[in-house]
Amino acid sequence: MAQCTLKPDIDFSRKLLEAGGDSLKKCYQCATCAVACPMAPANAPYPRKEMVWASWGLKDNLKNDVDIWLCHNCGNCSDLCPRGANPADVMSAARNVVYQDLVAPKAVGSLMSKPSGLPILFAIPALLWLLVWWIRAGFNNGNWFPTRADGSIVFGDIFYGDYTIDPIFMLTFFAALFIIGRGAYKLWQAFKPEGSVAVIGPKKCWLCHLWDVLVEEIIFANHFDDCQDGPKTGQITHSRRVGHTILVWAFCLLAFVTAVVALGHWGGKVIPAIEITTPLKPLNIIKLIANLGAFLLVGGLAILTFRRIFEKQDTHKSNYYDWYLLGVIWAVALTGVFAQIFRLAQTAECAFFIYYLHLVFVWMLFAYLPWSKLGHLVYRTVALVYVRMYGRKG
Ligand code: SF4
Numbered sequence: 001m002a003q004c005t006l007k008p009d010i011d012f013s014r015k016l017l018e019a020g021g022d023s024l025k026k027c028y029q030c031a032t033c034a035v036a037c038p039m040a041p042a043n044a045p046y047p048r049k050e051m052v053w054a055s056w057g058l059k060d061n062l063k064n065d066v067d068i069w070l071c072h073n074c075g076n077c078s079d080l081c082p083r084g085a086n087p088a089d090v091m092s093a094a095r096n097v098v099y100q101d102l103v104a105p106k107a108v109g110s111l112m113s114k115p116s117g118l119p120i121l122f123a124i125p126a127l128l129w130l131l132v133w134w135i136r137a138g139f140n141n142g143n144w145f146p147t148r149a150d151g152s153i154v155f156g157d158i159f160y161g162d163y164t165i166d167p168i169f170m171l172t173f174f175a176a177l178f179i180i181g182r183g184a185y186k187l188w189q190a191f192k193p194e195g196s197v198a199v200i201g202p203k204k205c206w207l208c209h210l211w212d213v214l215v216e217e218i219i220f221a222n223h224f225d226d227c228q229d230g231p232k233t234g235q236i237t238h239s240r241r242v243g244h245t246i247l248v249w250a251f252c253l254l255a256f257v258t259a260v261v262a263l264g265h266w267g268g269k270v271i272p273a274i275e276i277t278t279p280l281k282p283l284n285i286i287k288l289i290a291n292l293g294a295f296l297l298v299g300g301l302a303i304l305t306f307r308r309i310f311e312k313q314d315t316h317k318s319n320y321y322d323w324y325l326l327g328v329i330w331a332v333a334l335t336g337v338f339a340q341i342f343r344l345a346q347t348a349e350c351a352f353f354i355y356y357l358h359l360v361f362v363w364m365l366f367a368y369l370p371w372s373k374l375g376h377l378v379y380r381t382v383a384l385v386y387v388r389m390y391g392r393k394g
């Protein structure tokens, strides 16, 4: 008879506890959570099995588990758990620990997992942009805060687009894309350890499923409708849905503006008719769209921050990963807004310093994306496409 050997991973268990899964030992396997979860289909329930795997330290089971990525963190299971074992937090902790193993270099994942890693994560771009500032100030006769003859401030006089901002952010963006692409591929392979996908759902290619997921789940956030059943989740998911949707639209608008400005700038070198020069005039249509994006960004962040502080404090707590991402996006939004205000007010010292911080935080947002909760969006999309290929909505 074949022997089945369980291989608990003690280090994995320790990381799970540190990442917010410290309540899992209270679980006595009643399965209420699996019944209560509005997302889990009857023939593939969760999160009870994940509670078993987590408490036994079965890292490989959780690493290959598609369901941890399908959980919406609505907290319904935690609200109904009779033992206060907080399965929603355990699912969230499991995702956060699996991230660290999924994407290389793991050292970054390790730094991202704890507040003590934050100074190093901040120091890397801070030194990088300080070096750029120092070199450029050298070309300006040592003037770190140049203003033009008419008193106006142009950030490009220090942080010159062609030779500093564009190449640094392009390299960072493509490196992050490569790393997150590798992580997504590894995840996909982990979901099918036998190496085969038996498609029993509608025979669509994965690209068609990807399109459906992007439109239905990311842009319009329809999945929040499935999370309305719990005793408290109706109100919670409504505010979360509104905040999430506003944030996605803000990112879409800002990405659009960035793409148009980059195209106008670089394309303008070849076709002068489409050239766009910065800074844009306050009433320029691209500038207005950018300001609308910034306004939505701050609004979406305010809603999500408010709900994290004031809602769901009894059974479901926000962890460091939640606050890290919110904090960095807040920092990007506020430094972006204040850099513009100080630039228009023609206070060079404040404007350049805040803009410098803005570059630091934007770099952090992009460069650490594969290890952050924003990366979760990509891994969750992979999981949603995967289960749809099996005929399951997810
Ligand atoms: S987490 Fe709570 S609801 Fe789920 S099986 Fe354990 S004790 Fe029951």
Ligand code: SF4
Residues within 6 Å of the ligand: 036, 037, 038, 039, 040, 046, 047, 070, 071, 072, 073, 074, 075, 076, 077, 078, 087, 088, 091
């Ligand atoms: S947090 Fe919500 S979606 Fe996640 S397992 Fe619990 S009930 Fe299901």
